[in-house]
Amino acid sequence: MSEYLAEYLGTLMLVLLGDGVVANVVLNKTKGQNSGWIVITTGWALAVAIPVFIFGPISGAHINPAVTIAMASIGNFAWSKVPGFIAAQMAGAFTGAILVWLHYRPHFDATPDKAAKLGVFCTAPAIRDWSSNMIGEFIGTFVLVFGILGVANTKMAGGISPLVVGAIVFVVGLTLGGTTGYAINPARDLGPRLAHAVLPIKDKGSSDWGYSWLPVVMPILGGLVGALIYNIIF
Template structure:
């Protein structure tokens, strides 16, 4: 399997399990409805762990343009491969979102809340404030990328890296996810948001394109700051 296909499949699995847990919690008549924020954060952490285990040996399992760009910026990934990886991540995220739509097919019509339907696919702010929302995404992704680099530097983490990164995602979600829903990944947010816009979801609202640039730019900036901070300190 090529690294490109690895990133497609890994990101697809990430979104299928990650957006899938959100769908289960927020859509009507799901058996897991209203199970809460902790379930969502744990679900996303396990989604990341499973996706990294699945394709880590194939592509390195970036699964996130912010990670790919950050690694390239400090010489740990070839710039020539960055565009292909980002395309693969976007394709995988879109496909994962389509699978979530299919999996919960009967629940969209049973759910009246347009905001809940959008929340399955993409993030949104608890309090809308451009600078504060952008800062939250920068900080969250800083912790993600700094944490990934730190975890990778520890020999004890060999073989356990995906699981430990999954716990990092849970920690970020519980501690820092409240303001914006912690996209911390441009593909994770933009790919499914495009799917929301295109899919025939009964009673959906708009896709909140006015906010969509924040979970793209914020993670890229946060990842770059984290990468340069890490190599400066260590």
């Protein structure tokens, strides 16, 4: 399997499972409706860990443009591969979001809340305060990238590291995710937002393009700074 196909499939699985848990919690008449933030953060953590288990040996399982760019910025990844990785990640995220809609389509139809439908696909701030929202996505992705690099300093038993990566995502969601929904991944937000825009979702609202730049730009900046500071310290 090529690295690019691994990134496509890994990001597809990430979004299928991650957006899937959000759909299960927020859409009407699901078995998991209203099960809460702990279920969402747990689902997202495992949605990251599982693709890392599967595709890590092939591509490194970046499954996140912010991680790819951060790794390239400190010489841990070839810049020549960055465009292909990001394209594969975006395509995988878009495809994964379509699969979530297909899986939960009757529940989308049964949900009148337009914001809830959009929230299955992409993030939105709890309070729309641009400076605060920018800081939140920056800090969340800083912790993600700095944490991924940092935990590699600890010797681990074989097969444990994907769970540790999932744990980083879990703790970011639990502690820092309540402000913006912790995109911390441009593909995870933009790919599904594009899917929301083009899919024939019953009574859908706006895709909130005015906010869409923030969960793309700020994770990239946060990841870059996290990687550069890690590189300076270690």
